[in-house]
Amino acid sequence: MKKTRTRALPVLLLTLAFFAGIAYFIFNLTIHASEWVSTPTNGHLSDNEGIELAGSVLDRNGVVLAYTEDGERKYNEDYATRCACLPVVGDSSVNNSTAVQTVYRSELSGYNFIFGLGLPDEFKSGKNITLTIDSKIQKAAYEALGNNKGAAVLYNYKTGETLCLASTPVYDPMNVPEDIETNDAYDGAYINRALSASYPPGSTFKLVTAAAALEYKDDIDSFEYDCNGADEIGGKPVTCYEPNGHVDLKEAMKTSCNIYFANVAVDLGKKQMTEQAKKMGFNQNWKLDGIVTGTSTYDVSQATENELGWSGVGQYSVMETPVNMAMISAAIASGGTPVKPFFVKNISGEFGIPTPDRTSSKAKEMMSKDISDRLSDMMRYCVEANYGDWSFGGSLKVCAKTGTAEVSDTGEDAHAWVTGFSLDEDCPFAFSVIVEHGNSGYRAAVPVAAAILEAAANSVRS
Numbered sequence: 001m002k003k004t005r006t007r008a009l010p011v012l013l014l015t016l017a018f019f020a021g022i023a024y025f026i027f028n029l030t031i032h033a034s035e036w037v038s039t040p041t042n043g044h045l046s047d048n049e050g051i052e053l054a055g056s057v058l059d060r061n062g063v064v065l066a067y068t069e070d071g072e073r074k075y076n077e078d079y080a081t082r083c084a085c086l087p088v089v090g091d092s093s094v095n096n097s098t099a100v101q102t103v104y105r106s107e108l109s110g111y112n113f114i115f116g117l118g119l120p121d122e123f124k125s126g127k128n129i130t131l132t133i134d135s136k137i138q139k140a141a142y143e144a145l146g147n148n149k150g151a152a153v154l155y156n157y158k159t160g161e162t163l164c165l166a167s168t169p170v171y172d173p174m175n176v177p178e179d180i181e182t183n184d185a186y187d188g189a190y191i192n193r194a195l196s197a198s199y200p201p202g203s204t205f206k207l208v209t210a211a212a213a214l215e216y217k218d219d220i221d222s223f224e225y226d227c228n229g230a231d232e233i234g235g236k237p238v239t240c241y242e243p244n245g246h247v248d249l250k251e252a253m254k255t256s257c258n259i260y261f262a263n264v265a266v267d268l269g270k271k272q273m274t275e276q277a278k279k280m281g282f283n284q285n286w287k288l289d290g291i292v293t294g295t296s297t298y299d300v301s302q303a304t305e306n307e308l309g310w311s312g313v314g315q316y317s318v319m320e321t322p323v324n325m326a327m328i329s330a331a332i333a334s335g336g337t338p339v340k341p342f343f344v345k346n347i348s349g350e351f352g353i354p355t356p357d358r359t360s361s362k363a364k365e366m367m368s369k370d371i372s373d374r375l376s377d378m379m380r381y382c383v384e385a386n387y388g389d390w391s392f393g394g395s396l397k398v399c400a401k402t403g404t405a406e407v408s409d410t411g412e413d414a415h416a417w418v419t420g421f422s423l424d425e426d427c428p429f430a431f432s433v434i435v436e437h438g439n440s441g442y443r444a445a446v447p448v449a450a451a452i453l454e455a456a457a458n459s460v461r462s
């Protein structure tokens, strides 16, 4: 009897382990199956397979951006609209790894929990995806970026709905160019730079340094500096584009005085600069509609004193994604804690029944309300006293900061940035724009921001 019992115990344990394993597998299948099916590495869905039967992709106003007709995948009839929306919609391949036709491929092609993708074609029911993206604003960004490489983000900082997530270069998804892999004009055309690329932020990073100063530097309100255009920090030069004269924090933000902010960064030190940068989204990944974004990085662990100074003006090795830059402006616009942006409004359920619209959640606090109010005032002052309301189109009351980020020793080919937000109750938009090698934030990036802000105001108010 004893022998039987000792033999029965291992069998019982094995049986329990077996069922626990089955339960674990079913749990994961339930949660992740559609993700597994749609992963770009799933050979069953490579290239065009699956997409010919897929549902439609629509913008926030019901404009059809992609659909299937007679077994063929088609895109919006307007050339500029389908090019402009390519970074978000994708083409019929799986090359655009962050586009909805790649990420939501299984839903679009009629993935079914019971049968997977194994149902005969006539029984498959592809779901439709409605985006929060506005194709008119997307097109305005595409046209304003022109032949430049770059990105533009615009999102509602109250709801998190992303209206514009543009990136260039692009190509026509109906006629994919044959030389796409070899022609430099299409360099990085599969990447949505707004989400996945990171760049030196230049003077837009002064918002982070100013937030750190307001948080940690007790004497910041009495800290002033006479700028004659050049100084030495740590035995090496730090320079401004021109002498900025006598500046305090607010004037230094308006004139974008490098030496002022470099001194602030050195006074604060590596630890506090790094802490503030981390609070504001650096050195961490986050997800947007299930897509992991690129990483913004601030690492001064090996920096000399001079390099720490330059890091405070967004140079040295500092890197930032356009979407994180927009979130920083969103935080400043909304009392220090931004809502997370998203761009899929809803996905129709089984048999075309709509699911409820998605909503956003708040990200972590980036700064206190007192600090966000101070930065908001400074960014408004930059527009009023420096850039001019008219340069942002004039329809919205804009707060902004430009940046020109050097990428070579000669200072040529610098990246052009602008970030900011509108104060208007009916149009609460946070934005960021990067124009690669645009040479001047004000001359190259601000006109793109003006184009998307005007298009957004027109779209919302019409």
Ligand SMILES: [Zn+2]
Pocket (backbone or CB within 6 Å): 227, 228, 229, 239, 240, 242, 243, 244, 245, 256, 257, 258, 259, 260
């Ligand atoms: Zn200066």
